[in-house]
Amino acid sequence: MENAVFIGLSQQMALKRRLDMTANNLANVNTTAFKSEHPLFEEFLVERLNQEDVSFVQDYGSYRDLREGEFTHTGRPLDLAISGAGYFSIETPEGIRYTRNGSFRLDNDGYIVTINNQALLDENNRKIMVDVQFQEVTVAPDGTITTAPGQTQKIGMVQFENQQVLKQIGNGLYDAEDFRPQPATDVSVMQRTLEKSNVNPILEMTSMIDIMRAYQSAQQLLDSENDLQLKAIEELPAVQ
Template identity: 45%
Template sequence: MDNTGYIALSRQAALWRQLETVANNMANANTPAFKAEQMMFSDYLVKTKTHERPFGQKLAFPRDVGMVRDTREGSMTHTGNALDVAIQGDGYFVIDTPAGMRYTRAGHFRLDETGMMVTTEGHAVMQNGDLPVIFAPNEREITIARDGTVSTENGVIGRLRVVTFENEQDLRKAGAGLYDTLAEPIEKERPDVVQGMVEESNVVAVAEMTNMISILRSYQGIQKMLDNEHERQLKVINSLGRPNQNA
């Protein structure tokens, strides 16, 4: 295969990975607090030498170098649920899991059988001091203030721990809307949380659909070029392989 074919195939492979990313965004368009992602690409330069070009020429192959997450805030939806909490602006809730501390913006919480505030998967939601938020059996009037202070009819229980990071792109997906990172969290002194609200996905479905169509067309265009080149080479081979009728 010539260099043109290799470059075309590398571009197709990059487009396929990009298509998978777009498809994942669309699949999570209704997932609370989901953040859209997109691929990052760069040129991988290879220097080649031939008899005609003894000093070589540079060939550029597309290479995916990572994923960029769109950290912009999603729209807010009112639920009326006292344990639903959304963060306005930057910040993440701190969640205690068996694998260690994790972080999330998906604030759809509930109470477990012990009265502890947990995520849908049953992981404890942390308050300042890395303590779980626990309600007494008789407490019914749960109030969460804009600064994250949790209280009931019996008084203040604690304050939800909200943290930020110097670079949010360092956060890695840990499943179930959670993120993991080796970076040190920064305490958010004045968080802005809203009770009875959940943050929706920031995926713009129409934009992602447009991206998918554009990627598919590019992929099909490259495939057509490869097919045409293949047919051209076959014609040349067949032509050269025929005996010379004038001989």
């Protein structure tokens, strides 16, 4: 009986993890360039002497859906989207972080920054500054920024051999930790455009319903096992 209880509990713990990730995906359905995440599960066998092995559910990781979201035209000159497996480099107090959220603006000093006032970096990891007296800013597909008098700088775009190693840290930023980025290739920048989240709300809602049903089924198993244990406790003294 205890094995059934432990198996049911392991399933509920895995379902809770899946529910948390599904809820986070739904919460970010309108977040620029957000990539949905999904859990990974595997079977965990416990060997028992002279008895059948017990199979549990083990949550051992997650994977990120790297498909591009829909590109939408905004008309704002500092709204940028990357087509391809590239990331913008952003300066933060904790060091350089990476993002695909290209919603930028100019601060009072003329630096191109995110909505959280974190500077966009060029290919040499320097802050990108434009002359604020010139309103026209042009960004070429290769990331070259040109202003009216001909001032040019190039946006630093990087890529990773395995994008799954990037860790989400909030505000659309990723931490590469000890993994070194490489200059991005086969990517292009689209000006006046933003990438939408790639979350499919219908699929996520369907997944949430399936999770709730599976959780209820596991709970019914636990309730049944609890009833059996209580009944056994009541009848064992009479049998003895």
